Amino acid sequence: MADVVRLIFNNKHGLHMSTTPGAILTTDIAIIGAGPVGLFGVFAAGMLNMKTVVIDSLELAGGQLTALYPEKPVFDIPGHPSIEAQELIVNLQKQAEPFHPVYLLDQQVMTLEKLPDGASHYWKLTTSKNSIVHARAIIIAAGVGAFGPNRPPVEKLDIYEATGNVHYLVKKREAFRGKKLVIAGGGDSAVDWVMSLKEIAARVAIVHRRDGFRAADANVDKMRAWAAAGEIDYVVPYTVKSLHGDGARLSGVEVESKSGNRILEADHFLAFYGLSNKLGPIAEWGLDLDKKHIHVDPATCASNIPGIFAAGDIALYPGKLHLILAGFCEIEMACHAAYKIVHPDVELKFEYSSAKGVPGSPGSPAAD
Ligand SMILES: Cc1cc2nc3c(=O)[nH]c(=O)nc-3n(C[C@H](O)[C@H](O)[C@H](O)COP(=O)(O)OP(=O)(O)OC[C@H]3O[C@@H](n4cnc5c(N)ncnc54)[C@H](O)[C@@H]3O)c2cc1C
Numbered sequence: 001m002a003d004v005v006r007l008i009f010n011n012k013h014g015l016h017m018s019t020t021p022g023a024i025l026t027t028d029i030a031i032i033g034a035g036p037v038g039l040f041g042v043f044a045a046g047m048l049n050m051k052t053v054v055i056d057s058l059e060l061a062g063g064q065l066t067a068l069y070p071e072k073p074v075f076d077i078p079g080h081p082s083i084e085a086q087e088l089i090v091n092l093q094k095q096a097e098p099f100h101p102v103y104l105l106d107q108q109v110m111t112l113e114k115l116p117d118g119a120s121h122y123w124k125l126t127t128s129k130n131s132i133v134h135a136r137a138i139i140i141a142a143g144v145g146a147f148g149p150n151r152p153p154v155e156k157l158d159i160y161e162a163t164g165n166v167h168y169l170v171k172k173r174e175a176f177r178g179k180k181l182v183i184a185g186g187g188d189s190a191v192d193w194v195m196s197l198k199e200i201a202a203r204v205a206i207v208h209r210r211d212g213f214r215a216a217d218a219n220v221d222k223m224r225a226w227a228a229a230g231e232i233d234y235v236v237p238y239t240v241k242s243l244h245g246d247g248a249r250l251s252g253v254e255v256e257s258k259s260g261n262r263i264l265e266a267d268h269f270l271a272f273y274g275l276s277n278k279l280g281p282i283a284e285w286g287l288d289l290d291k292k293h294i295h296v297d298p299a300t301c302a303s304n305i306p307g308i309f310a311a312g313d314i315a316l317y318p319g320k321l322h323l324i325l326a327g328f329c330e331i332e333m334a335c336h337a338a339y340k341i342v343h344p345d346v347e348l349k350f351e352y353s354s355a356k357g358v359p360g361s362p363g364s365p366a367a368d
Contacts, residue, residue: 023131025102027053028342029335030125030135032109032282035063037312037327038141039092044335046099047353050342053133054101055125057108057146059169062089064313067147067275078325088324098359104131108146110281112138112308122307122341136307137338141331143313145277145292152184152273155242160269165250166243167270170197178202180265182253184240185272191215193270194223198232205233205264207240207255235264243269290316300337301330307341309334 029045031038034056042052060066065074065085073082080088107127115124121134149168151157160166170176170193177200183190184207191206191213198204206223213220227234238255244263245251252263279292288295288304293316296302301309311334312327320326339348 024134025053025104025131026121026134027051027102028135029053029137029139029338030055030123030133031139031141032125033063033141033143033312033314034058034061034103034105035141035143035312035327036065036088036092036324037143037331038063038139039089039096040328041139041141041311041331041335042096042099042101043092044332045338046096046101047356047358048335048339048348050335050339052099052101053104053135055104055107055109055127055131055133057106057128057148059106059171061093061103061105062086063143063147065089074324076323076325098361104129104133107131108148108280112281112285136342138308139301139331139334139338140282140287140294140303140308140310140314141312141327142279142282142310143277145279147275147277149271150273150276152240152271154240154271156245157243159247160243160245160250163245163248163250165245165266165268167268168272170270173197173200176201176268179267181205181268181270182207182235182240182264182266183270183272184208185274186210186213186215187272187274188215189272190270191219191223193272194232195219198226203233203265205235205253205266207235207238207253207264209237209239211236233264235262238262240269240271296330299333301334302337307338309338 028050029052031041031052031054034054038054039061045052066089070086072085074085075082077083104127107129109125110128111126113124115122121136123135123138125133176197179201180203181197181201182205183194186208194204194206226232235255238257240253241256242254243250244254250266253266253269254261254263294303294310294314296310296315296317298317301311301315303310311330313322315330
């Protein structure tokens, strides 16, 4: 299952994350967006001796590929006749690793301020978790906007979000071992997690508003067979109304339908109602925008604000192609242009990667 693969990768490779609220991180380039383009930006910047901090509103890196189509094969990445979207993200993270990026995940960039003249860095970014990043240049690789889960209109949701009993994705499958789970939603994520968590949970209930799922037929058939055998609770057609508990711990999920209300015993509520995307605060930074896109100079990917660049789906210029490969090229160009800001006194001496090598790679000239 792609979600599990993703989490195993993220745990195994230990994304470097700062979790101290208010901590100030200084870097050369702050990249907004850990989609494929932002991730490749870590490599492109690293090859030019520039450090990066990458910020994303999602808990996982990967942008649209991880959030929307992790298991789909992609056929137009040069050198890969076919590659699963999530595998491409895993590879991009591996490619970025030698340059030790800092990832600030699960936090949206909220404000961008210019630091006073004479400061060693030029920009101050603040995130929704009060992380602060001082950077010499900014690359916005924010795709179609900040992704976040669609929160259902359920009473007392915020109370049990705060107690850690409400989940919009599964960070650690083991955390649900022996627990009573109510899973809501009608798509692949809800059905896949019923399949996976039934193996370890004390009890699983699936709640959906209609008796039809947008998920693989084989999985839906299996889920219904388990329900018929009494192995899971198939709570259909019902919607989730309210969460119950003592305010410190969830004890039940109230569901409603025309036939009346029921309270399902629950330790955790897992809601899979899809993701929304919003440009958010970026729209207020004075950038030259066309709806949700930033106009850039196609030669450098520079925006109208000196020191701020844009690449990937969010960048716009005549002839723009909304393709991953176009984004890779754009962020490479943005890094070359940003080099002059990060290292104003050092001339850029470009070397091919085959000549320069990558830190730590065996046989690489840069191995030491
Ligand atoms: C179903 C589907 C299939 C596709 N198939 C292909 C294909 O076969 N080939 C191809 O080339 N392209 C394909 N695409 C398009 C491709 O996915 C995009 O071109 C690509 O994802 C763009 O990458 P990106 O890094 O620019 O943006 P994204 O992948 O959108 O990533 C941007 C990231 O920035 C984050 N972000 C945005 N704003 C903020 C903020 N303020 N603070 C913090 N984080 C923020 C978002 O949460 C997101 O994770 C497909 C798209 C879809 C939906």
